[in-house]
Amino acid sequence: MTIDEIYRNDELSVRSYNVCKYNELNSVNDLHQYFLKHKSFNKLRNCGRRSNDEIIEIYKKYKYSVEIVESNEIKPLKLENVIGELSRVQREVVNSFILVNVGALSVRSKNGIARYLDDNFKINNWCSKIFMNDNFILRNIENIGAKSIEELDFFINSIKDFIYEVSSLKDEKQILTLKNKYLIQKTFSTSDIPSEILEADSIFQLTDFLLINNLLFNYNQTKIVQMSFKFYLDSQMHSIENVALELDLSRERVRQIRKESVNELFQKLTFIKNFNDDLLKNYSLDVSEKIIRIKDDTVERVNLRSNTNFSKEFISCILSVYLNDEFDLVGNIEDLLQTKLFTSRNRHNWNNFYIIHKDLKNVDFVSLSNDISSRLNDRIEETYSFSFKSYLSKFITDSEELIEHIDSLLPIAETIINEEFNLYLDIDDNIVFKKNTSKQAYEYAFEALEILGVASKVEDIKAKILEIYPHYETDEAKVRVSMKRKDGFVPVGRASVFGLKKWESELNDFKGGTIRSITNEFLEKFDEPKHISEIAEYVLKFRPDTNEKSIYYNLRMEESSSFIFFKKSYVGLNNKEYSEEFEVLQESDKRDRNSWEDRYQDLLEFLDLENRLPFSANVPDEEIGLYRWLNVQKGKIKSKKLSSEKEQLVNGVFEKFPQINGRRRINSEEKYNELLNFIELHKRLPSANREDEYKLYQFFYNQRKLHNMNELDKNEKKYFMKVASFF
Structure with missing residues (x-):
């Protein structure tokens, strides 16, 4: 030396x-x-x-x-004599040194020496083929040039020097410290390594050191994984938006780095396999079992001995890497480590990781869990069961031997279904799927309406339900959302009044729907337009509380322009062609409304019809006119140009119908309550493909966009996260 x-x-x-x-x-x-x-x-x-x-x-x-x-x-001293006297631990240190440094060689040098040594880099092979071989000459190795000769000569001498250095150490703890120090220094280019890390040989303490010092990832990656992944027991899971704000990065860049980090995590952690942590002695983990379960007491032992604060999930990941030669990790990283707002609908959402021996690699535990999850999420009208052994055999692939030894697999699969689904086999080893349906919400409403016997308001239907079933928990929003046409209900107008579909065929004076739908049905029967008085005569059979003028105004306010209006108060359908003797009513032919009282009356009819203030865009011209007229009145009130009597009437409108953010065009709190009740009832989000759910779907879609742009107010954020918590 x-x-x-x-x-x-x-x-x-x-x-x-x-x-x-x-x-x-x-x-x-x-x-x-x-x-x-x-x-x-x-x-x-x-x-x-x-x-x-x-x-x-x-x-x-x-x-x-x-x-x-x-x-x-x-x-x-002769090198072969020194090598012959090395202890087992000293040989392990030298072998580790060689393997780590082989990886640092250039590709040409590494390939050349690997071929010469038959890919066997252990010290005994080096000794027999190089150190004790008098005929060994570097330049004779195939495909080795001048640069590679120089590099390999230095490499071989460094191994000799290291062997002498290790042989001089007789204290096993010193040898262990040297091994750990060298591995960490060479792999991560750092020399500032605390002695407790070098001496501990703890894979958990080492991982914590590498994470904290940005050695596994760079600074940004480390911050992102620490803020987005459940690595620690006290991890505060942050959204992509918060992480991006913290690091002054775009949301997309944070998403990319987070995805890259997940993909790289297990590969980077393979470094810990170079260390020798006694799992049984240190943490009471028996690796002779076919499944390793990380329980709360294991987490406590690991953190106490390693002076760490790792979560159960991350401890499972570290162990799965350390034991990767013999074990696989079963479970989904997105479910268990990552920040996640919504659950996946088409697969099982995992509650735990499971470290399972590779002997069982032909058992598809993921498909088994997905199938059980699908069964439990379906409506189960009647309890059913079947043999768990037979069921489990369907998820064993390409292995007759495993099927023959299925008795040994049963406890492992049973452990998973116990912890993931809270399912337990019966005394005959049958898996039981219990009935999960009770009386549906709409069935309570149906029964209440049958007893009431007439179309009724939601509040009256709810009161009747609670009268019949005093212990049933419900509210008006839940009752309203449960009454769908497909379940036999029909709305009556737009005032939260509902009846039963069957009454339309049983009663002469009952018809569901709105005044517009009744008028549409009436006009479909004729090939010529009808006078408003004829239309009113038909509509009044089913809606006796309205009048001809209100019906005409209602039709004029129709947004989809289903109706066409002719002079002399005739009305037809836009999808029909009529005789030219009926002259279409032009904009200039409309009655000039200069009377304040007439416009106020039109406003009252609109409020009664729509149950909201008029909008200024994407609505019929009549509604826009009312919006402008109402704004003019607001201005007159501010400038004291409106009489006290009229001012009182206008203020009464605003008290009854508070103004809402025009851009959203909905009362978000009311819609959120409707959405939450829908989710509680159906266990899913509304669908864009279902007509009766589309408006609710569109509402949540818009709210999600506002959330992503950070434009929700405090109250809306609270409701949005409440919805997110369901998934």
């Missing part, structure tokens, strides 16, 4: 190195000869007390690399 090599290994200070070089002490042999003669180095020029102590320590450390013969001639 030369003084230069010792200095390059950071084992000698600059001052002590200069002392040795100045006094021509260039190797351990030189140190040995000088020490035998003088018993210290303090007589050397420029050598102080500290340098003397340091050089003596170096001499003592490496004096085993030379042997002393009677003639006082110093000869290097």
Whole structure:
């Protein structure tokens, strides 16, 4: 061992190195000869007390690399003798050193030496094929050029030097520390490694050190995984928006880095496989089992011994990497480690990770869990069961042997269904799927309407339900959302009044729907338009509380323009062609409404019809006119130009119908309550493909866009997260 090599290994200070070089002490042999003669180095020029102590320590450390013969001639110990006397742990250290450094070679050098050694890099093979082989010449290795010869020559000498260094250490703890230090330094290019990390040999303590010091990932990646993944027991899971704001990155860039980090996590953690953590002794984990379960007491033991604060999920990930040669990890990272707003609809959402032996790799536990999840989420009208062994055999692929030994698989599969679904086999080892349907919400409303016997308001239907079933928990929103046409209900107008579809065929004076739908049905029967008085006569049979004028105004306000209006108060359908004798009513023919009282009356009819204030865009011209007229009145009130009587009437309108954010065009709190009741009833979000759910779907779609743009107010955010919590 030369003084230069010792200095390059950071084992000698600059001052002590200069002392040795100045006094021509260039190797351990030189140190040995000088020490035998003088018993210290303090007589050397420029050598102080500290340098003397340091050089003596170096001499003592490496004096085993030379042997002393009677003639006082110093000869290097033969390498093969040194290798032959290495302990098992020392050999492991040398083998680790070789493997790590082989990875640092250039591709050409690595391929050349790998072919020569038949891909066997263990120290015994090096000894027989290189160190003890008198015929070994580097340049004779196939495809090795001048640059590779220089690189491999340095590499081979570094292995020799390292063998001498390791052989000089007799304390196993020192050897372990050296191994850990070298592995970490060479892999992560860091020399600032606490002694407790080097000496502990704990894969958890090491992982924590690598994470905290940005050695597994760069700074941004580390921050993102720490804010987005459940690595620690006290992890605060942040949304992409919050992470992006914290790091001053775009949401898309954060999403990309998070995805990359998940993909790289397990590959980066493979480094811990170089360490030797005694799982049974340190954490009471028996790796002889076919399934390793990480329970709360295991988490406590791991964190206490390693001085960490890891979550159960992350401990499972670390162990699965450490045991990857024999075990696989079953479970979904997105479900268990990542920030997640919504659950997946088409697969099982996992509650735990499971570390399962590779002997069971032909058992598809994921498909088994997906199938059970699908069964439990379906409506089960009657309880049913079947043999769990037979059921489990359907998820065993390409292995007759496993099916023959299915009895040994049963406890493992049973563990998963117990913890994931809270399902337990019966005494005959049957898996039981219990009836999950009770009386549906709409059935309560149907029964209440049958008893009431007439179309009724939601509040009256709810009251009747509670009268019949006083312990049933419901409210008006839940009752309203349960009454769908497909379940036999029909709305009557737009005032939250409902009846039963069957009444339309049973009663002469009952018809569901709105005034517009009744009018549409009436006009479909004729090939010519009808006077409003004829239309009113038909409509009044079913809606006796209205009048001809209100019906005409109602039709004029129709947004989809289903109706066409002719002079002399005739009305037809836009999808029909009529005789030219009926002259279409033009904009200029409309009655000029200059009377304040007429416009106020039109406003009252609109409010009664729509139950909201008029909008200013994407609505019929009549509604826009009412919107403008109402705004003019607001201006007159501010400027004190409206009489106190009229001001009182206008203010009464605003008190009854508070203004809502025009851009959203809905009362978000009311719609959120409707959405929450829908989700509670159907266990899913509304669908865009179902006509009766489309408006609710569109509402949540718009709210999600506003959430992504961070434009929801405080109350809306509270409701949005309440919806998200369902999934």
